[in-house]
Amino acid sequence: MDRFPTTLPTPRFVKTTGGSLLRWGILAPGEIAAAFAHTLHTNTDQRIVAVASRSKDRAVAFGRDFGISKSSDSYEQLLGDDNVDIVYIAAPHSEHRKLALMAISAAKHVLVEKPITVTADEARDVVHAARRGGVFAMEAMWTRYLPQTDIVRQLLADGAIGEVSLVTADLGFACPYNADARWWNPSLGGGALLDLGVYPISFASFVLGAPTTVIGAGITAASGVDAQASLILDSPNNAQALLNASLLSETPAVASISGRLGHITIDSPFMMPSAITLHAPGGKAKLRWEDASGIYGRDGLCYQAVAAARYIREGLTESPWHSLDETVAVMETIDDARRQVAAQAAGVRAAAKSKRALAEAEN
Numbered sequence: 001m002d003r004f005p006t007t008l009p010t011p012r013f014v015k016t017t018g019g020s021l022l023r024w025g026i027l028a029p030g031e032i033a034a035a036f037a038h039t040l041h042t043n044t045d046q047r048i049v050a051v052a053s054r055s056k057d058r059a060v061a062f063g064r065d066f067g068i069s070k071s072s073d074s075y076e077q078l079l080g081d082d083n084v085d086i087v088y089i090a091a092p093h094s095e096h097r098k099l100a101l102m103a104i105s106a107a108k109h110v111l112v113e114k115p116i117t118v119t120a121d122e123a124r125d126v127v128h129a130a131r132r133g134g135v136f137a138m139e140a141m142w143t144r145y146l147p148q149t150d151i152v153r154q155l156l157a158d159g160a161i162g163e164v165s166l167v168t169a170d171l172g173f174a175c176p177y178n179a180d181a182r183w184w185n186p187s188l189g190g191g192a193l194l195d196l197g198v199y200p201i202s203f204a205s206f207v208l209g210a211p212t213t214v215i216g217a218g219i220t221a222a223s224g225v226d227a228q229a230s231l232i233l234d235s236p237n238n239a240q241a242l243l244n245a246s247l248l249s250e251t252p253a254v255a256s257i258s259g260r261l262g263h264i265t266i267d268s269p270f271m272m273p274s275a276i277t278l279h280a281p282g283g284k285a286k287l288r289w290e291d292a293s294g295i296y297g298r299d300g301l302c303y304q305a306v307a308a309a310r311y312i313r314e315g316l317t318e319s320p321w322h323s324l325d326e327t328v329a330v331m332e333t334i335d336d337a338r339r340q341v342a343a344q345a346a347g348v349r350a351a352a353k354s355k356r357a358l359a360e361a362e363n
Contacts, residue, residue, distance in 0.1 A: 009154035011147035020313035025084035028091035029062035035298035052078035079106035093189030097122040109136040120331035145303040161259030169200035169255035172246030191225035197245030204241035210329040216337035220345035
């Protein structure tokens with residue numbers, strides 16, 4: 001495409017009702033599980049039929065809040081229920097591998113909250129198990145299934161901005177430090193990169209594919225997790241991604257894709273239902289699309305569930321819009337970035353210690 005387009009593509013697969021129906025089970029109900037349950041029962045005809053938690057009281061309360069008939073304090077009981085087709089795993093990252101393997105072993109399809117696991121090796125374990133078991137498995141990277149993302153997908157496929165050379169994305173919020181809280185606790189998969197950075201990194205992967213080089217720098221918290229990280233990803237065809245994730249400050253949460261013939265911007269928060277603008281070079285023209293569906297914020301979680309149901313109906317075992325191999329590759333990028341940030345922090349601490357020792361010796 002050598003001319004600036006006159007219209008934007010229409011997003012595909014935006015209907016959230018009338019498709020294949022699945023009976024969902026939820027493992028580990030919490031904040032994100034509540035958001036998922038709310039939008040499923042409000043915006044789709046998918047239905048949650050069972051919930052399990054380590055706490056019976058929590059499971060019962062969750063079931064009461066969302067009209068779920070079966071509540072249990074046994075994951076095994078839910079996974080043994082023949083009326084459950086697919087399991088949504090909403091536990092902290094540190095539990096994803098274990099619960100996903102349990103569900104796959106029980107021959108259940110799985111939708112695993114992002115990030116799929118804490119490391120790439122753990123992600124490979126889940127992928128291998130799902131492929132051996134012949135069940136559908138997908139990371140809940142819900143941004144991939146939003147209407148705005150499909151418009152961007154089509155624009156890139158049509159060459160609307162030419163060859164892409166730069167991708168930018170950021171996500172951060174000011175999270176008060178508490179060493180026991182999920183965001184800061186290394187045993188729970190804490191840190192900015194795993195909790196927030198997975199969104200910008202997955203966005204860059206969506207546009208550019210897996211990077212050839214990862215350059216990371218950042219700040220670590222007292223607990224040892226990365227509190228803030230900045231990444232440069234080098235990709236084939238001389239393209240780069242500039243990404244940021246932070247637990248220390250609120251960032252704009254916007255994303256952009258730049259090419260020779262123009263650029264695309266995704267409004268804040270880019271990972272939720274929002275709006276996109278296609279810009280011609282020099283600001284000479286632009287086309288804008290705004291999400292008018294009425295599905296905003298975390299209600300956008302419904303699109304991934306409907307997509308999973310469609311894929312399962314079609315006999316697929318993974319998402320064609322977000323493959324398991326790509327999911328593992330994103331985890332490899334996060335692993336690399338976390339190692340670099342930790343090494344940098346260790347170097348800074350060593351240099352400071354050496355400086356103090358030198359000052360004490362001189363005194």
